[in-house]
Amino acid sequence: MIVDDSLIIRNKISRSLLVKFSKVSRAENGEQALKMVRAEKPDVVTMDLTMPKVGGVEAIKKMMEIEPTIHILVVSALADKATAIKALTYGANGFLCKPFTDVELNEAIEQILKIKLSS
Amino acid sequence: MNERAHIDVFIDGLSRYFNYLATELEEPNSSLEIGAPYLLSTSQPMGLDFTGMISVSGNNLGYIFVSANSALLKRILLSYGEVDLSDMPKKDLIGEIANTLAGNARRRLGADFHISTPRVFDGGLEPSKYQLTSRCYVLPFRWKSSKAELIISIRER
Numbered sequence: 001m002i003v004d005d006s007l008i009i010r011n012k013i014s015r016s017l018l019v020k021f022s023k024v025s026r027a028e029n030g031e032q033a034l035k036m037v038r039a040e041k042p043d044v045v046t047m048d049l050t051m052p053k054v055g056g057v058e059a060i061k062k063m064m065e066i067e068p069t070i071h072i073l074v075v076s077a078l079a080d081k082a083t084a085i086k087a088l089t090y091g092a093n094g095f096l097c098k099p100f101t102d103v104e105l106n107e108a109i110e111q112i113l114k115i116k117l118s119s
Numbered sequence: 120m121n122e123r124a125h126i127d128v129f130i131d132g133l134s135r136y137f138n139y140l141a142t143e144l145e146e147p148n149s150s151l152e153i154g155a156p157y158l159l160s161t162s163q164p165m166g167l168d169f170t171g172m173i174s175v176s177g178n179n180l181g182y183i184f185v186s187a188n189s190a191l192l193k194r195i196l197l198s199y200g201e202v203d204l205s206d207m208p209k210k211d212l213i214g215e216i217a218n219t220l221a222g223n224a225r226r227r228l229g230a231d232f233h234i235s236t237p238r239v240f241d242g243g244l245e246p247s248k249y250q251l252t253s254r255c256y257v258l259p260f261r262w263k264s265s266k267a268e269l270i271i272s273i274r275e276r
Contacts, residue, residue, distance in 0.1 A: 077222025082230035099139040
């Protein structure tokens with residue numbers, strides 16, 4: 001599942017994920033993602049942080065309550081260490097800073113999948 | 120942090136953004152040309168075809184605007200593999216660029232440099248509608264000969 005308020009970013013991430021996953025769903029904000037996650041139980045979520053309605057950090061916290069085994073890669077422009085640490089503390093498994101290349105995204109997703117397999 | 124240092128933070132961000140685009144396009148250099156910054160004239164409309172605006176709060180107050188002409192945004196959309204080149208994805212893109220540059224600035228300005236979600240406008244903006252700082256800088260730049268500008272109006276709290 002891709003959670004990002006930018007259509008361009010959702011499209012970019014989707015193109016990469018569709019190589020690895022048979023189904024990729026998309027949400028425009030944390031609120032929409034929380035509604036979808038209950039029904040879809042996704043393997044991996046890419047999560048933006050700066051979004052309208054429910055932002056990424058709050059969405060991660062609530063998502064972990066709904067699906068504690070979910071694996072989340074934060075994909076955000078917020079480039080400070082404190083934000084990355086905060087997201088990881090709330091349950092995210094990785095952090096990828098925007099802008100990113102397709103290679104970096106694929107590597108980050110591979111890393112998340114390794115964590116998922118070993119857990 | 121003084122004005123020059125603030126400008127340098129955003130020059131670094133711009134360079135980073137277009138270096139990433141060059142990497143994606145497998146091009147040898149970013150094709151980014153950054154011009155000399157100048158003070159905004161508040162008596163004239165600011166901005167180009169599309170503008171993304173980020174409100175800044177926390178340890179700084181003000182706005183970051185990223186504005187570009189339609190041709191530049193079309194080129195970036197093509198480089199992202201987009202096929203829809205209408206105004207809607209261009210607006211989405213200019214908002215995302217503004218968000219990326221402002222968010223990346225936290226690497227140097229810290230987590231207390233709070234940024235809003237982007238607001239997007241088309242056409243020029245009237246400076247008097249915003250509480251701009253008295254010294255508001257325009258950083259002009261070109262990518263593959265298409266024009267854009269970054270407008271920095273922030274002050275430390």
